[in-house]
Amino acid sequence: MLGATYSLVAIGYTLIFGILNLLHFGHGEVFMIGAFIGLQMVLLTNCHIVIAILGSMVGAALLGLIIERVSFRPIKKEYHLAPLISTIGVSIILQEIGTRIFGGDIVGFPKTIRLVIYKIGPVQVTSVHLFILAFALMLMITIHLFIHRTKVGIAMRVTAENATNASLMGINTNRIVSMTFMISSALAGAAGVLVGLVYNAVSPFMGTEMILKGFTIMLLGGLGNVMGAMIGGIILGLMEVFSVAYLASSYKDAFAFGIMIMILIFRPTGLFGTRLHEE
């Protein structure tokens, strides 16, 4: 269940990385702000959770656009570490803004979905979990179709392949970059609300942990590989649950990082094999 929300964050990472060759450190904070937008919508207007998720997606997309305009576009591309550092700056700013506006406490989501527990054999599934899984899968299918079937999606893939050639073919690469930021931020926003629902907790510091998980999943699936990110997220989610069940829970993070190092050494293209990114 959790894996599906991890996938949403990781898809955003991988889209941005694939197209811009940039590790976006502010992405975790977009995820956090998205969660808060959803939470506030439910608290203030008492609307349905689906509307709240859509609202947070729109909000996060706008935030993504602002991040791109302020901290990515003005920076010269010859220095490949500079945009990375400026996204770190953005993440500091966003985390502080989150703490200032929403307070440093962990807030729970009000109950909007009636809790029903289903039993499938030995497995217990709640209605909240099913809702999250369904919503995340729906988003993933949409994004997959978008990237592979629409004109903009194809333009995005071309830009990822070779930005210079893409702009020679008449693609407005600047616009594609903005679109990428918006789409991946919207996904992160949705994931924020969904994760908030699972744990029933939203805090300004939830983004940091997500950054690390996003990196791990991105590696697992292969850098820039959207399909890999989807499957990688689900694998990591399952792995976490099983390692808590069968190993000591405090070692679960070490386990994930150990796998990350193994993959880097033995199979840097990720489990599903994509091209290597030099640079």
Next chain:
Amino acid sequence: MFSSYIESILIFNGIHIIMALSLYLPFSAGQISLAQAGFMAIGAYASSVMTLFWGFPFYIALFLSGLLSAMTGVLVGFPAIRIKGIYLLLLTLAFGEMVRVFFLNFEFTGGASGMGGMDLQTNFVNVYTIVAILIIFFYRLSKSRMGRAFESMREDELAAEVMGINIVKAKLLAFGVGAFIAGLGGGLYAHYVMYIDSPKFGFLLAVEFFVFVVFGGMEIFWGPIIGTTLLTLIPEVVRFLKEWRMIFYGLVIVVLMIVRPQGLIDKKLVDDITRYAKKLF
């Protein structure tokens, strides 16, 4: 000499400079590392164990924990022989996090409750003596054979190898010595705050050092020193902004990257200043 508030800021600044320089060394050879916080943790824990449990004198413990950290650094250097760029960044990040989780679960050093009770050994004089030694070291390095080898590797690794530079040796050396310096920083830190626990040495700390170096500029070793000093002092100087000061800090980073993506201090600036200074005298 100073009020205790200013002295503590200056000591932290010194420790940060040591850490930034430890990161600068692999950087100068073109190796990006986010493992420095992990090396710092190793240095901090090892030196504390030596002084606290085994009764070693502080300076010997500091040196030995630096060596231990250097050995782990060489271990991390081995995969770096093959792995490059963004993959190396992620690898070192994963290593740093593994160190953190290891100390979180290692009962001998207190596990999750951390380790405390070290004597206050670190003071203004010994921190800045080490900083001064490092400055001399980096100055000499930049004129030496190995320093030039590092520089050529940063510019173009393949070309450097063709020119007869032993890439494997240079990379392992860069990681090892960098980790040694980080271990020293960790030991000094542990004997100043007198209480360490593993969450302190997480991913965010590594990122902080990384920001210091890139902010200051990575072409020349003055960059990390000045970058660190500015970024350590800014949050203190703008205390009047109260809760908005970290936002200001973030803004400074973003704006500098837009205006000077190569960092605050680059070779050209240093050359210009030297030429100007020579003209004066």
